[in-house]
Amino acid sequence: MSSSTPEPLTAAVLTVSDTCARGEGSDLSGPAVAKALIEKKFSVVQTAVVADDQNAIQKLLLQLASKANLVVTTGGTGIAERDVTPEATKAICNRLLEGVAERMRAEGRKKTLFADLSRAVCGVHGRSIILNLPGSPKGAVESLEAVIDLLPHALQLLSGNTKHKV
Amino acid sequence: MSSSTPEPLTAAVLTVSDTCARGEGSDLSGPAVAKALIEKKFSVVQTAVVADDQNAIQKLLLQLASKANLVVTTGGTGIAERDVTPEATKAICNRLLEGVAERMRAEGRKKTLFADLSRAVCGVHGRSIILNLPGSPKGAVESLEAVIDLLPHALQLLSGNTKHKV
């Protein structure tokens, strides 16, 4: 007898932080993001921590995208020179979802002036979505919550169900 | 005696849809968009239907842009692999009007969560403007109405009248 419950969507969380990668700080943002995803019925299949190194981030994004429908990063979206998560994401995505990034900033703008300095992007790699979030636990979870309800429908469209909703 | 009434702005409507191009579905969005343009005093000089094929879309966009001030597409703006209307539009436009796309999403966001998944762009080709709208009749007309009042002024600027309005 086959189950009538659909498989849960899978997610992976990548923390991008020099400090955490060196073991000098504990990663608070990754676990906070994972918790928020689980509350939204995603199955978190892997988490990882990587330094602010574009090549290293790209390699991990590719690995995680092969295992999860949704890959969420936290960190490295700011404007400092070491912040390269958006660059790594753009390098491996064949298309960007500008509206998702705009929505995160538009929601963030209501709460904090500095949300507009986030360079976070959201893109499609194969049938997976990669979503950048800022590095602070609060900023990461708030940004995720601004767009999380879009993502199951987006992932469904990527899997080939192209019925219009708008 | 020359007429004192200015020539109406011309528009063309391109429906991008595999189903409609194969004759398997009737095109509801194209006529809905044409009707909305006529209500705004545009003269609709041509309509066409094309499959979700980037090269075919580009060729038609070029043809239509040579005949109309404004070329409006409907369909192919989503995130599924077959959706390539924004790619075709970007390929033939020398510049994009990001604010027009942002405005469509910002207005859409007030009504539907999924507006932010639209990858619709608006760009300039020569002295014509190409505007992408989503594929559903309702989504297409609502997106058009969010920006239509901008377009006559924009087309006037492209024709060489560069007096500042902002």
Add this chain to the structure above:
Amino acid sequence: MSSSTPEPLTAAVLTVSDTCARGEGSDLSGPAVAKALIEKKFSVVQTAVVADDQNAIQKLLLQLASKANLVVTTGGTGIAERDVTPEATKAICNRLLEGVAERMRAEGRKKTLFADLSRAVCGVHGRSIILNLPGSPKGAVESLEAVIDLLPHALQLLSGNTKHKV
């Protein structure tokens, strides 16, 4: 004894206008922008006027960015063919701050329909920020005021202070 007052942030203002560069019109926007910057405690170290010529704009942007933390342009952000300030800015910036441009348009949208036709961008060149504003004195100052409070923090991040604010 060293001073306890921090050095003020430096700014330069570049007016992009064929008319002003030819001496056929007086530059109202540049001085209005400079005044608004001074009110926000920036030290305006240089102003210049240049024609709507992409290469000439790029050269001046590079010169001014070597002297000031913030380089603000006014003019050349529209959609007419001669408007090339965003192209010049993108050509010399290694990264763009899309959220800053979005915020200017989102604020402008509340006041004027035509704000969405601005193609103004904001980008990072080295440790300086280049910010495009529209060409009218009113539009320029309103756009500046929409984002000016973000800029000291952004410049601080560029100078190497990467503590999270979001």
